Structures are given as structure tokens and as C-alpha cells.
Amino acid sequence: MTSAPQLFDSVQIGRNLSRRKGTDNFVRDLVLEDLADRLATYKRDFSRAVLIGPDAETLPETLVTANGPVAAQRVEAFADADFPSLPPGEHDLVVSLLHLQTVNDVPGHLARLRRQLRPDGLLMAAFIGGESLTELREAFLAADLAVSGGASARVAPMAQVRDAGALLQRAGFALPVADVETHRLRYGNPFALMAELKALGAANPLADRPRRFATRTLLAAAAQAYAERDGDPDGRVRATLEIIWIAGWVPHESQQKPLKPGSATTRMADILGRGEAE
Template sequence: MTTPPRLFDDLQIIRNLRRRKNGENFVRDLVLEDLADRLSAYMRDFSRAIIIGPDAATLPETLFTANGPVRAQRVDAFSGEDFPQLPEGQQDLIVTLLHLQAVNDVPGHLARLRRLLAPDGLLMAAFVGGDSLSELREAFLTADLQVSGGASARVAPMAQVRDAGALLQRAGFALPVADVETHRVRYATPFALMAELKALGASNPLSDRPRRMATRALLAAATQAYAERDADADGRVRATLEIIWLAGWVPHESQQKPLKPGSATVSMKDALGGSS
């Protein structure tokens, strides 16, 4: 088996998180609010659950489904361990938040999470993806070409929602569902956006990131490019935030199975009311 490339520097991610000055995180708050809405639709009892994410102490210990409260063990992501040391085949529910976007081997990670779940167990995951920070990426690309004549890796690559369901299937999950929540955030200047990314511990985590500080000329060119492409009439700039949500079940005989090809008893023409 080939070893997946290490796109992300795990130690740098840990350093970025430790440098934060406070625990405020509007992205986490958005995701937790969405998680509450999504879980409330499940009429299920989950007796054993874990929730994984950065700053585990800030995550809820009690989740709620339509059937009532669910006690969850909190597990810290980006703790320095490659994977949570938990017994296999015992969890009914695993929720992982804002972690997968910086995992080097996502299919392998999902497969290991699957092994922690019992049959008919549910995995729910939310991570930053899609076109998130596309404006910042394009601005730095333009600035790099203008200032140095080449491009550098300054914004992490993002997974697309169209690929997310395939990742679940590859990891062995049944009934996979993937969708995306899109948010538009506005800032006074591109520098305000960069400052918030740093405050969130989301500075460049790439292994192949530039090792030198960005020059004033580069930052000025990036700021100008950003404002020219993505500023509103009042001068504030837009930033895209997309949260991809995944849900998949460990296979179980009680789950609904797709019909075999050719087993339909009603033709498409009859269903649509067509005439012969």
C-alpha cells in the first residue's frame, strides 16, 4: 500500500491552535448549531457516543436526538496523537467536527472511525471544504505572480461536496449522505480576515508552505487584488465559508437495501402517466 502524501503539518496545526488568545470561534458555533438541528431529526437512541474536535472541552457533553439526550465522550482532535485510542466496535454514534479538513489520509481516517462503530452505528462529520476562502486563495495567487513570478501554497486545498459521499463509500459506510452549508462573511479589509484566521488557529497548515514571512509588497498586492475582485460597494470584502456535512451508517441487515436492477414492478412510462 502506498503512503498518502503528508499535505498538512500536524505539529504546525498544534502550534497554531496553542497561539490563540481566546476560545471564541464563530465557525465552531455555526457548526454546533447546525449539528443540533440535524441530530434532532433522528428518532434513535444512541447509548454510546463520542464527539471529536479541536478544543474538546468546549464541545457539548450532551447531544439531543428526537428521542432525547445522548451523553457523549469528548475527544480532542489535533492532540498530537495520530488517532483516538478507543475500543473498536462499541460506539453507536460518532460526531467529528472541524477536523477532517486537515487530515492527511481522509479515507483511512474514515475507515478507522468506522471500526470504532457498532453495526448500524452512525457517523456524522462536518469540515471546512468546497470553495472556502477561494477569494483569499485567488488574491494571493495573483499577488505571488505579480511580485515573485510564481505561485506558493498559502491556502490549504479544500475537498468538494461531490467527492464526499464517495469517501464514505470507500470507507465502507452504507446510506451515505453529503451536503454543504454555505456562508458569506464580510470583513472591513482583507487584513481583518487574515487576523481572524490567525485568531482561530487556522493559519497556513501546509507542509509545503512558504517558510519566510510574507513581504509587505506581497501583502499589499494581495490586498489590492482581493479588493478589486471581492469588495462590496461599501468597501467591505467578502469571504466564502462552506461546511460540508457527511452522514453514513455501518452496514446492518435491518437497513433499507436498494432494489436490484430490473426488479421494478411499475414502468417509468406508467409512473409519469405516459400513453403508449
């Protein structure tokens, strides 16, 4: 078997997070608010829940479903280990927040999360989607071509929502669901966006990133390209933030199963109110 390509530098991600001046994170806050709304629709009692994410100490210790509160064990996503140290098969709810977008082997990671769950256990995950920061990616591409005649990897590749359900199925989950929340953000200028990314610890995490700092000439060219392509009449610039949500269940005999081909007992003609042709 071949190992997954190492797209992301986990050591550099840890450095980026450690250099932040605080733990304020509007992206995390958006995701936590959305998580609360989603969990509130589940009429299910969960007895052992795990919440995995960066800055685990800032995550809630209690989750709430339609049936009431659920105590959650908080686990740091970007600890020294590649995968959280959890006892397998003992949880009925695992929630992963803002982590999968920097995992090198997503199918393998999801399969390991599945092994932490009991039969009929639920996995929910939120991660940054593929349309995020397309404006910044295109601006740097144009700047690199203009300044040096080539392109460098400056914005991380991210998964598309169309692939998310297939990833769950590949990892062995049943009843997979995937959807996306898209947020349109605005900044005073492209440099304000770059500063916020750095403040969030979201600087370039790619293993194949340029080893030299971007020059002032390159940054100025990128800012100009950004403003020309995605600037508004008031001088501010637009940025896309896409959050993909996935959910899947560990297979269990109690779950709904699709009917076998040819087993339907109702004809489409009867549903449409049409009789036999005369």
C-alpha cells in the same frame, strides 16, 4: 502499499492552536448549531456517542436527538496521537467536527472511524469545504505572480462536496449523504480576515508552506488584489465559508437496500397513466 502524501503539518497545526489568545470560535458555533438541528431529526436512541473536535473541552457533553439527550464522550482532535484512542466497535454514534479538512489520509481516517462503530452505527462529520477562502487564495496567487513571478502554497486545499459521498463509500459506509452549508462573510478589509484566521488558529497548516514570513510588499499586493476582485461599494470585502456535512451508516441487515435490476413490479407507463399503444 504507499502512504498518503503529507499535505498538512500536524505539529504546526498544534502550534497555531496553542498561540491563540482565547477559545472563541464563530465557525465552531455555527457548526454546533447546525449539528443540533441535524441530530434533532433522528428518531434513534444512541447509547454510546463520541464527539471529536478541536478544543474538545468547549464542545457539549450532551447531544440531543428526536428521542432525547445522548451523553457524548468528548475527544480532542488535535492531540499528540494521529488518531483518537478509542475502543473499536463499541460506539453507535461518532461525530467529527472541523477536523477532516486537515487530515492527510481522509479515506483511511474515515475507515478507522468506521471501525469504532457498531453495525448500524452512525458517523456524522462537518469540515471546511473546497470553496472556502477562494477569494483569499486568488488574491495571494495574483500577488505572488506580481511580486515574485511565481506561486506559493498559502491556502490549504480542501475537499469538494461532490467527492464527499464517494469518500464515505470508499471507507465502507452505507447510505452515504453529503450536503453543504455556504456562508457569505464580510470584513472591513483583507487584513481583518487574515487577523481572524490567525486568531482562530487557522494559519497556513501546509507542510509545503513558505518558510519565510510574507513580506509587507506581498501582503499589500494581496490586499489590493482582494479588494479589486471581491470588494463591495462600501469598502468591505467578501469571504466564502463552506461547511460540508457527511453522514453514513455502518452496514447492517436491517438497512434499506436497493432493488435488484428487473425486480420492479410497477411499469412507468402505469404510473404516468398511459395504456398500451393501439
